[in-house]
Amino acid sequence: MPRQTTSSFPFRGLLGNIESQQQDMATGAAAIAPNPGLSAIALVIRSRDGPRFVFHYPARPSNKPPEREPRYSTELDTEPSIEEDEDDSDDSDLEENLYSSLPALGKLDLNESDGRPSKKHQKSSHAEPPIGDDHYDEKGEHVVPWEHLFEFPTADLESILTPSRAFHKKKFELSLDPLTFVTYPIHIREDGQWKKKKSKKSKKVKKESDEATGSGEGKSEGGAKNSSGDASEDGDDHGGMTMFNVVFILNLPKEEEDERIAEIYEHIIKKLNKALKHAQASSNYVWKESEMMLLMKEKAREERRPMSWLWNEILLKSTLAGAIRDVFNAVSNNDIATVRLGASPLVDLSLQIPIPAYLTRYPGSDERAMLGLLLTSANGLVNEDSSEDPTRLNKHFALLLLDDGEKIITEIQADNTELTAPLIECIRLCKPTLSFLQVAQTQNVELNSLLVLAQHLIYWRRAMAIPPLHAREMYIVSPNCDSRKLPAANTAWKKAFPLAPSLPGYLAALSAAPRPYKTFSPSKNHRPTYLDMLAWAIRGGWVTPLRTFAWILVWPEILYEVQYQLKAEALEKAKNATSSEQTSSTSAESTDESGAEKKSVNSDEPLSSEQAAENARLERLAMKLAEDAAKFAAEFEKMPKPVATLHPSTNSAPHLKALSPYIIKDPHKASHEESLYIATYGNRFTDPKIKDCWFKFCSKYFNGKEALEMICLQEGMKRKETWSILMHFQETIMICKHW
Amino acid sequence: MKNKYGIPKKLRKHFCPSFSSEEDFNGEKKDTKAFISTSKRWPAGAMIQGIFFARFLPQKGIKVIHQSPPGCIVTEPGVDKPRLFDFETMSEYIIPKQAFCNRYVTSCDPENKYRILGHPVCIKDEKYTRNEFMFNFCIVIGVEADKIPYEAVVRRLATTFTEMEIQNEFLSQEDISNSQNRRSIAALLEIIKEDLNNYNECMIPVGTSLSPFPKSMNLIIADDANTINMKLFPIYKHPPPVKAWHVPISKMKFSSIIDDTWDLTMKKVILQIDGIKDVRRIAHDADVALDLAKIAVQHLLYYDSIIMLDLFLFGNIYAPTPDVDDFLEDKEGMQDECANYVYINGPRLSNFYLCRLFTTLCTSRTIKEWLKLHMEQGFPVLNFVDVRRFVQFGVIKGLIYRVHKYAVSNTVLNGIVSARNVGVEGGEQLQRYADGCHCFDQITVEMNLADVKIMDQLRRFPKGNVEIIYR
Incomplete structure (x- = not known):
């Protein structure tokens, strides 16, 4: 596959190389993400000669459903005896029973022509591919090996996989049990063009780049080569191609089918087909490549060439075939596909199904395990105002490289682009111990560009955002760490930190009891190394920050004080009201009763008896009110006066017995009473600074969602100072520590 | 299974x-x-938007013969409702080429609003024009609806009618012998749709007639295949x-x-x-x-x-997950639910204590130590709370998780790296568990050893060889 040397994409060289890619796989999050279940990719077009099945990859796709993670939740062990034997047979057994009332159509011998063994057919609903598929060439009769894909003749597939215009730029999904075919068909415009004709060239170039950016990370290069693009717009050399689509053939477990199809459709299928449309429009790319592949196939058919030979030839000659192969390999490995379509101008695009860099929830017992993925509630895409924005990193987070910094730098240097220098700068400046804001301030660089570069590294799975590491914070062994990797990781650890304790020893110490991290380091001089060790362990998903969360806890003493206060106020109000009522009793009455009613009473001159009854009712009401008020006042008199003690939590005064402590759920949306509780606490702090902080922290941090560790960063305070202030609130907040 | x-x-x-x-x-x-x-997973009522019977007619091509509700697939005189989708666009996937027949086939309309579930059948016999008879009974559901329970129904329809076609040309001779002897297919479709939508099941004898069989019909055996017994099974x-x-x-x-x-x-x-x-x-x-x-x-x-x-013991450690916040916030009335379940040892206390109990669990505190902590603070937990139930509640709701204990022997790790079977002195019994992948619960159950005994045995390993990781 011919490839240009220059590229606007970092890591291209590396990612394009499949071998090295697979080696990398072993450690990355990609290895943990569930198998995307991609069986094959096919290119199908409709040309002058009708629908044509152009190419598919791999040449002989596996019919087997993808292997699945046999573990669940955070389990480490597997019991092979039960698992591997049973799992499959269980499923088919289950199906068989469910459909046992319908003993498969095979029983009816509808498929006599296939000559399938009926036993086999009963056992599994998956049909076997025709035997001829496994042979390169003729066997008695001439069977062309590439004219079958799975058990289907490509002659039949090509017609069913060229959906009508109704599906133009729409999702096409067809399942032929057990396979699902998903695509995004592209038809030629009604006017016979692949895109709207633009009068001005400049406009056209703009449109192109717009479209390219729309399709993922695509970019069009060499806009100067437009002349060749124009030639294709004559429309004569299309070969009468009216539609094309790259079809993705998936084999997924039923219960996750919809979700996974939606993912691959949005992130891969749509973008790839859009990019191809762009290439077709600019330089007739899809047709040229298709024509070439079809000719090669025809020739090989005549020459009775083996399929492997032909496929090698096609992959060598056609950049489109190469692109399909690259996409297949990358998607199958959950990797990022970087594809260059050999159209002119060249179309570069990168495709990936995003995979999370960490888990935010503890995996449930019925969820497939994603062992080794870091488990943390700290999400770098949630900003200070607790809104999640996938395009903006929290500036108080830090960048943790997922590989050795120097190694990443070499990779970036290998792809010399305009971004290379800034990216290297970013890698050199960012430390896992410094927030982006701190880096920007100390190094005098622009924060926004720093965030953009960091985002770039995260997108390319070279880094992740974490709360900055600090020796005062606590770290624990992640409940999701993959101990099966312990032997290999231990060796790597020894190499990286020859003088440190062994990895199991280190993890054991961390996990025994959560303590501030600095206490593990033998001396202050060791701290930098210990922080490096920590970064290493977090990168591998071994260790996760233990974060502190708080809620405001209102003790009975405070509850009572506020209650008392409110009652006193109510009493005061009532007193004022009655005194004003006496001066203008009628007006007070009129406000009590609805004005409209009063009016109607006056105008219509109702029966006097009715009026009398009404008056009597009002009188009774007034008396009742007065009685209640008196009772209320008397009761209030009896209530003991609230006394503010130094430690409200231990106040065991008898009048507080009936009250139980109260937790404010969301101080940001505090009710009137809740804000009084907060105020009462606040007024008890004598130190103005602490009082200040109390009110400042309350609504922002004491909500159970914001980690107290972030306060110092977000408020620009010293860590030590923050914690010493927080110590003053010890009695007024309830604390919980979790990852 | x-x-x-x-x-x-x-x-x-x-x-x-x-x-x-x-x-x-x-x-x-x-x-x-x-x-x-x-x-x-359980289908919520009235998921079937439409049901239809399509055939390949040698002269006319793919045609919808019956449909319910009327006009849902192809226009019907007197019905003014919009069709669910354009049948002509989809017909190719309803009765596909022979190679794709006799299997479960589903497709979605271009608007991606409806999913057509079908099982196209192709019966080969010389008696038919073109030597084959092709039909499909399809169910249309919304794209968002759970399609899994309907697969069995669609397969069942295909087998039943295939069997009936083979037995007595039920489908192919429909027009000719549409007598009182049998129910019309249109009525059947209607019943199937209504029953499945309303009761999630249906049971309809189709081959038998109300009036006595004519002689020729005696050949029909009223077996399972002529009765449509269908049920929407939730597939777990x-x-x-x-x-x-x-x-x-x-x-x-x-x-x-x-x-x-x-x-x-x-x-x-x-x-x-x-x-x-x-x-x-x-x-x-x-x-x-x-x-x-x-x-x-x-x-x-x-x-x-x-x-x-997990196995509940007072020596176990449980720690909160971020979801513990849901409990504090009392989402879905969780606090009362928990209170009803755990306050069985004494008078019912305020829910506050439950919050406090959950938030004080942590990665290094066994249940025993946790109880002691609360005793010291003047809260005798056991007098009020069934701790086992309390932990159960937390684990099931995902508020807390069990922190398991694992033993890791450096010798065993090195053995794995070098792919050699190294014997650890003194560790004969537990060596195979000392790779960090087997929790103490497993050892307890498989070796019949209590936690203390396991620790004793691990002490027999060379000094510094074994580490205990809490995870």
Whole structure:
């Protein structure tokens, strides 16, 4: 596959190389993400000669459903005896029973022509591919090996996989049990063009780049080569191609089918087909490549060439075939596909199904395990105002490289682009111990560009955002760490930190009891190394920050004080009201009763008896009110006066017995009473600074969602100072520590 | 699922929620049920938007013969409703080429609003024009609807009508012999749609007639194939494997649904499920082989009639997950649910104490230490709270998780790296568990050793060789 040397994409060289890619796989999050279940990719077009099945990859796709993670939740062990034997047979057994009332159509011998063994057919609903598929060439009769894909003749597939215009730029999904075919068909415009004709060239170039950016990370290069693009717009050399689509053939477990199809459709299928449309429009790319592949196939058919030979030839000659192969390999490995379509101008695009860099929830017992993925509630895409924005990193987070910094730098240097220098700068400046804001301030660089570069590294799975590491914070062994990797990781650890304790020893110490991290380091001089060790362990998903969360806890003493206060106020109000009522009793009455009613009473001159009854009712009401008020006042008199003690939590005064402590759920949306509780606490702090902080922290941090560790960063305070202030609130907040 | 072990199919029927009446869930474990929801995948009513019967007619091509509701697929005189989708666009996928027939085929309309579930059938016989007869009974559901339960229905329709076509040309001779002898296909479709939408099941004899059979019809055997018995089964996910050291907790009263036809092993196992015994213990007490017990338990798990938890001991450690915030916020009335379940040892306290109990759990505190902590603070937890239930509640709701203990021997790790079998001096018994992948629960159950005994044995390893990781 011919490839240009220059590229606007970092890591291209590396990612394009499949071998090295697979080696990398072993450690990355990609290895943990569930198998995307991609069986094959096919290119199908409709040309002058009708629908044509152009190419598919791999040449002989596996019919087997993808292997699945046999573990669940955070389990480490597997019991092979039960698992591997049973799992499959269980499923088919289950199906068989469910459909046992319908003993498969095979029983009816509808498929006599296939000559399938009926036993086999009963056992599994998956049909076997025709035997001829496994042979390169003729066997008695001439069977062309590439004219079958799975058990289907490509002659039949090509017609069913060229959906009508109704599906133009729409999702096409067809399942032929057990396979699902998903695509995004592209038809030629009604006017016979692949895109709207633009009068001005400049406009056209703009449109192109717009479209390219729309399709993922695509970019069009060499806009100067437009002349060749124009030639294709004559429309004569299309070969009468009216539609094309790259079809993705998936084999997924039923219960996750919809979700996974939606993912691959949005992130891969749509973008790839859009990019191809762009290439077709600019330089007739899809047709040229298709024509070439079809000719090669025809020739090989005549020459009775083996399929492997032909496929090698096609992959060598056609950049489109190469692109399909690259996409297949990358998607199958959950990797990022970087594809260059050999159209002119060249179309570069990168495709990936995003995979999370960490888990935010503890995996449930019925969820497939994603062992080794870091488990943390700290999400770098949630900003200070607790809104999640996938395009903006929290500036108080830090960048943790997922590989050795120097190694990443070499990779970036290998792809010399305009971004290379800034990216290297970013890698050199960012430390896992410094927030982006701190880096920007100390190094005098622009924060926004720093965030953009960091985002770039995260997108390319070279880094992740974490709360900055600090020796005062606590770290624990992640409940999701993959101990099966312990032997290999231990060796790597020894190499990286020859003088440190062994990895199991280190993890054991961390996990025994959560303590501030600095206490593990033998001396202050060791701290930098210990922080490096920590970064290493977090990168591998071994260790996760233990974060502190708080809620405001209102003790009975405070509850009572506020209650008392409110009652006193109510009493005061009532007193004022009655005194004003006496001066203008009628007006007070009129406000009590609805004005409209009063009016109607006056105008219509109702029966006097009715009026009398009404008056009597009002009188009774007034008396009742007065009685209640008196009772209320008397009761209030009896209530003991609230006394503010130094430690409200231990106040065991008898009048507080009936009250139980109260937790404010969301101080940001505090009710009137809740804000009084907060105020009462606040007024008890004598130190103005602490009082200040109390009110400042309350609504922002004491909500159970914001980690107290972030306060110092977000408020620009010293860590030590923050914690010493927080110590003053010890009695007024309830604390919980979790990852 | 495990017919080779003789677990009757009947069992499945019993555990299917639609069969079991509400009483099944209101047994003695009533309060357990309060928070263990049985809401597994189940089709919510009226999911079928349309049902139709299409045929390939040699002269006219692919045609819809019958449909319900009228006009949903192709226009009908007198019906003014918009069609669900354009049939001509989709017909190619409803009766596809022969190569794609006789399998379950689904497709979505271009607007991506509806999904057509069908099982195109092609019967080859010289008696037909072009030597083949092609038809498809299709169900249309919304794209968002759960399609899984309908697969069995569609397959069933295909087999039933295939059988009937082969027996007496029920479909191909429809126009000719559409006499009083049998129900019309149109009426059948209507009934199937209505019954499945309203009752999730239907049972319709199709081959038999109300009036006495004419002589020629006596050939029809009124067997299973001429009766449409269909039911929407919720298809559950395959359950996670059962570990010997897990503890099943029942979600329903088994005694009320168990009967003589049940598998013996299953009956024995069920008797032992008390929410305390681990699977190995159940197998032992039930006098059943462990493998069979595991299979039986997995079977119960599949039908969501039990929940698997870890072995509860006071030496266990549990730690909060971020979801503990949901409890503090009292989402879904969780606090009262929990209070009802755990305050059984004494007077009911305020929910505040539950919050406090959850938030004070942490990665380095055993339940024993945690209880002690609260005692010291003047809260005798055990006087009010059933701690086992408290932990159960937290684990099931995902508020807390069990922190397991693992032993790692450096020698064992090095052995794995060098791919050599190294014997550890003094560690003969536990060596195979000392790779960091086997939790103490497993060792406890498999080796019949208590935590203290395991630690004793691990001390026999060379000094500094073994580390304990809490994870």
